[in-house]
Amino acid sequence: MIRYILTDRKFLIFLFIVNLVGTIYGYIWYESQLKITPPIFMIFVPDSPTASLFFTIFLLLFIFKKHFPYIEALAIIILFKYGVWAVAMNGLTWLVQGDLGWQGYMLIASHGAMAIQGLLYAPYYKIKLRHIVVAGIWTLHNDIIDYVFEMMPIYSSLTSYMNEIGYFTFWLSIISIIIAYRLTVTNNKR
Numbered sequence: 001m002i003r004y005i006l007t008d009r010k011f012l013i014f015l016f017i018v019n020l021v022g023t024i025y026g027y028i029w030y031e032s033q034l035k036i037t038p039p040i041f042m043i044f045v046p047d048s049p050t051a052s053l054f055f056t057i058f059l060l061l062f063i064f065k066k067h068f069p070y071i072e073a074l075a076i077i078i079l080f081k082y083g084v085w086a087v088a089m090n091g092l093t094w095l096v097q098g099d100l101g102w103q104g105y106m107l108i109a110s111h112g113a114m115a116i117q118g119l120l121y122a123p124y125y126k127i128k129l130r131h132i133v134v135a136g137i138w139t140l141h142n143d144i145i146d147y148v149f150e151m152m153p154i155y156s157s158l159t160s161y162m163n164e165i166g167y168f169t170f171w172l173s174i175i176s177i178i179i180a181y182r183l184t185v186t187n188n189k190r
Contacts, residue, residue: 006120009063015117016059022110023052033154044145047153048086048111051078055118062124072125073135073180076118081139081176083115085169089155092165096157122183129185136177143170 005011026049027034037045054075061068090108094100100108146152147166158165 002120006124012059012063016056016063019052019056019059022114023049023056025049026052030153037151041145041149041151044142045151045153047078047142047146048082048114051075051082051118052114055079055114058121058125062121067126069126069128069131070134073127073131073184074138076122076125076127076180076184077132077135077139077173077176078142079118080115080179081172083111083113083118084176085172086111087115088168088172089153089158089165092161093155093157096161119179119183122180123187125184127180127184129181132177132181132185135180136173139173139177140170143173 027046030046030049033045034042043050051074054071057068057071058075061071087108090100090104090111093104143166147162147169150162152162152165152169
C-alpha cells in the first residue's frame, strides 16, 4: 500500500508542489541571514531549503522516471540531517525559552516530515558509494562552514550553546551519511 502511494503520479505531483513551496518559504526564511552572509558562503547557509530543493529535484526527475544519483544522495543525507537538526534546535529553543511560537511548532512538523520523506524514498534511489562519498563531503564541508566560519543558522536564544550544537551537528552528519549508505548502497547489493 505504501509503495503504491509513494509511486502514484498524483501523489508525487502533490509532494513535488508541497516541497517546492516549502523550499521557496525556506529561502525566504533565510533572507535576513543571507543579507549578511559573505557571497563565498551563500550556497551553504540556507541548509533546510537546499535539502528540500535537492529532494524537489529528485521528485521532478522521479515523476519522469529519471535519476540523478548525486542529487538523490544529497537529498537523503541532508534531508534527514536538517530535518532532525531543526526538530532538535526548536526543541532546545523550547527548553531554553520555556515556550515556542507557532512558527517553531510548524518548523518541528515540517522538518520532521522532511527527515521521514527522504528515508521513505530510499528504495527508489539509484545511489552508489561514490554518490554517498560526494554527498558526505558536501555535508561535512557544510558543518565546517557553519561552525568554523560561524555561518550557522541564527537562533539567538541558543548562541551560548554553539560549541555543543556544532559537536551535535557533526555527529548527526556522520549518522546521516551512515543511514543513507545502509538504506541505499548496502540494500542495493542484496
